[in-house]
Amino acid sequence: MAIITKKIKLSTKGDTDIINITTETATAVLSSGLKNGSVTVFVPGSTGSITTLEYEPGLVEDLKTYFEKIAPKKGEYQHNIRWKDGNGYSHVRASFLGPGITVPFVDNQMQLGRWQQIVFIDFDNRPRDREVIVQIIGE
Numbered sequence: 093m094a095i096i097t098k099k100i101k102l103s104t105k106g107d108t109d110i111i112n113i114t115t116e117t118a119t120a121v122l123s124s125g126l127k128n129g130s131v132t133v134f135v136p137g138s139t140g141s142i143t144t145l146e147y148e149p150g151l152v153e154d155l156k157t158y159f160e161k162i163a164p165k166k167g168e169y170q171h172n173i174r175w176k177d178g179n180g181y182s183h184v185r186a187s188f189l190g191p192g193i194t195v196p197f198v199d200n201q202m203q204l205g206r207w208q209q210i211v212f213i214d215f216d217n218r219p220r221d222r223e224v225i226v227q228i229i230g231e
Contacts, residue, residue, distance in 0.1 A: 093231055096124045100224040104214035108156045108185070112147045113224060114202075114209040120226045121197050129230015131202065134192035136225065139182040139216040141189035147209040155213075159185050165217070182215040189213065197230070 098120040100113055113133070121131050133142050145151060162185070169180025193210065196203045204210070212224055 093129075093229065094124075094126060096126065096228045098124075098226045098228070100212075100226060102212060102214075102222045102224065104212075104216075104220050104222055106214050106216045106218045106220055108159055109214045110147075110152050110155065111212045111214070112209050113212050114147075114204070117195075117210050117226055118202055121202060121228055122200050124228040124230075126197075126228055126230040127200055128198050129228060130194050130196045132192055132194045132225075132227045132229075133210055134225045134227070135212060135222065136191070137222070138191075139179060139186050139214070140191070140220075140222060141186045141213045141215065142192050142210065142224070143189045143213065144193065144195075144204065144208045144210055146207040147211060159215075162188070177217075179215075179217040182217055185215040186213075197228075 100116045117133055135142055163181045165181050171180035172178055
């Protein structure tokens with residue numbers, strides 16, 4: 093069994109910026125030389141998340157709309173009171189989705205559904221340079 097770690101570098105707009113990273117993740121799996129296994133996609137940090145969705149403009153806007161309803165930017169957050177950085181909502185939103193996912197791959201192909209893409213969501217209140225860790229385990 094082999095373990096290979098790669099990174100995807102992103103520049104984001106912040107503010108619930110949703111970025112499709114399926115192609116970069118699939119490229120990492122293919123270039124690993126491994127045939128079967130699993131790939132974990134993980135973002136270090138507490139204001140970003142990784143999930144899957146049907147990456148199309150309507151759903152992207154729906155997610156932004158409903159995250160605003162669930163954890164509004166102008167809400168009162170103890171985090172903001174303590175740290176005065178204004179991104180309490182970012183931490184709450186990211187905690188709902190979590191920092192990573194694992195996807196199996198067979199014959200070098202991730203086993204995603206037809207309309208399923210891997211996305212990184214930057215919930216922070218400012219643009220950021222981010223690194224997503226892609227760890228491939230298999231044979």
